[in-house]
Amino acid sequence: MFHNSDAQLHSGYCLENLFEQCRIIETTPEFSSYGFAFYSTPFNDGMHGSNGPRNVIYNCDAVSRKSAIYLGGNNSQWRIVYNRFRAESGPGVIARLNCRENIVAGNRFELADPRFPLFFNEYLDNAGNQFRDNLVLGGDGRLTGGVEADHSASGNRFLPPGGDGAAPKAPVPSLYLWQKERKAGKQPPIK
DSSP, X not given: OBSSOOEEEOSSSOOSOEEESOEEOOOOGGGTOOXXXXXXXXXXXXXXXXXXXXXXXXXOEEXXXXXSXXXXXXXXXXXXXXXXXXXXXXXXEEEEETOOSOEEESOEEEEOOTTOOSEEEOOTTXXXXXXXXXXXXXXXXXXXXXXXXXXXXXXXXXXXXXXXXXXXXXXXXXHXXXXXXHXXXXXXXXX
16 A cells, blocks of 8 residues: 555566555655656666566556556556556556557546546557556546557447446456466466
8 A cells, every 4th residue: 555655667677567456545745756656767767767568557546646657668568457546637547658569458547637538648659559448537538649559449438527436346356366376276267
């Protein structure tokens, strides 16, 4: 559980990390929070470097004063699935250079700012992103904004702000525990 902070990925090309069941209560600037729920350093960050592929944000619940997720660059093949994000300003996700082939699926985004879409893309080469079965409450009613890049979309719903506030139900509460049990032969595959 995070209070007054955000989840920051800035370890110099970190890859294949799992963020699951994180609860981000608030992202105030008091303790070096950038204001996003999940922050991945920019591709040109000279101190930390960019972040690598195949990171996963799964079954989390986050409130942020800026966009829910900031993909600073070189974020490919990420999986952002079965989360609830409540962003006080900006789009749900900001994607900078080389943010491609990511899957954003089964999430609930509550966007308080009516000027922004779910996904704001900054570069043309951010192609191949997939958006499936997301519920977006608020925002400007669009899936993408910024520079248009090839992507696929299906089953996304856009509604006015409000609703019951229920978080999505993940197929299994913990991917980590599911993998351990599956390896031991105790769990069937996820359907």
